[in-house]
Amino acid sequence: MTALVLKKFSREFVKAQLAAVEASSDLLRETNGTGRLQTIGLPLYQSLETPSAYRAHVRNDTETMIERFEDMHSAVREELEEFLSAPVNFHPRAAVPGFHCFRLGLGESYPGGGAHFDLSHFDLPLLPHERVDESLALDAAISFTLPLALPISGAALEQWPLSYAAYKRQIDHQPLAGYAAENPSTLTKYLVGALYVYPAYLLHQIAPIKQATRSQRRITYQGHCVRISGKWTMYW
Numbered sequence: 335m336t337a338l339v340l341k342k343f344s345r346e347f348v349k350a351q352l353a354a355v356e357a358s359s360d361l362l363r364e365t366n367g368t369g370r371l372q373t374i375g376l377p378l379y380q381s382l383e384t385p386s387a388y389r390a391h392v393r394n395d396t397e398t399m400i401e402r403f404e405d406m407h408s409a410v411r412e413e414l415e416e417f418l419s420a421p422v423n424f425h426p427r428a429a430v431p432g433f434h435c436f437r438l439g440l441g442e443s444y445p446g447g448g449a450h451f452d453l454s455h456f457d458l459p460l461l462p463h464e465r466v467d468e469s470l471a472l473d474a475a476i477s478f479t480l481p482l483a484l485p486i487s488g489a490a491l492e493q494w495p496l497s498y499a500a501y502k503r504q505i506d507h508q509p510l511a512g513y514a515a516e517n518p519s520t521l522t523k524y525l526v527g528a529l530y531v532y533p534a535y536l537l538h539q540i541a542p543i544k545q546a547t548r549s550q551r552r553i554t555y556q557g558h559c560v561r562i563s564g565k566w567t568m569y570w
């Protein structure tokens with residue numbers, strides 16, 4: 335499975351969600367990445383070395399993140415439940431999904447996010463007694479992206495046909511960046527308002543963004559859905 339579109343939301347829905355994001359600049363957080371990426375909410379993948387900051391975010395900001403983006407969370411959760419034919423709940427001790435917010439100034443480009451698997455749930459220091467499904471089957475963990483604003487030059491998800499299970503079986507692990515540079519990839523061009531799901535255990539990255547001809551934004555709702563002790567849980 336590359337990336338599937340679960341639903342195309344209406345322009346009105348997108349407009350309302352974008353307005354909610356724009357009204358939440360007080361929640362914008364700098365990331366330790368390129369400087370062009372900010373987040374609303376805090377993904378675990380950016381907190382692996384700062385688990386106490388993640389825990390503090392979960393404790394202090396979850397209520398606000400749920401209240402401000404309630405319609406977005408419920409609409410996406412409903413689609414995921416239909417897709418998975420199972421209930422999906424927020425993890426009680428993990429962050430709720432949030433937003434990647436890129437701003438590219440005139441003439442700026444973005445080289446791509448770096449090829450990766452979404453594995454942060456294995457590092458959840460918050461789940462001492464719970465077992466993440468370790469089968470590494472492609473359908474045991476999914477990630478989702480719902481673009482609310484995209485650069486005119488386009489934006490995409492780039493994927494490679496390398497699963498985490500296959501990667502782990504390799505005796506000499508080639509660095510992922512090297513693998514990505516040498517092997518053909520598939521691009522799924524994003525459309526505003528479409529909800530995309532893709533396997534967390536399939537190598538992927540935020541595709542490079544071409545030089546901006548004017549100031550542009552790439553704003554996406556992001557999260558993961560993983561089976562823990564047989565139950566689907568949604569987190570970021």
Ligand SMILES: O=C(O)CCC(=O)C(=O)O
Nearest residue numbers: 452479490491539540554
């Ligand atoms: O925004 C995207 O296109 C994908 C994001 C992604 O790779 C991730 O959050 O793991």
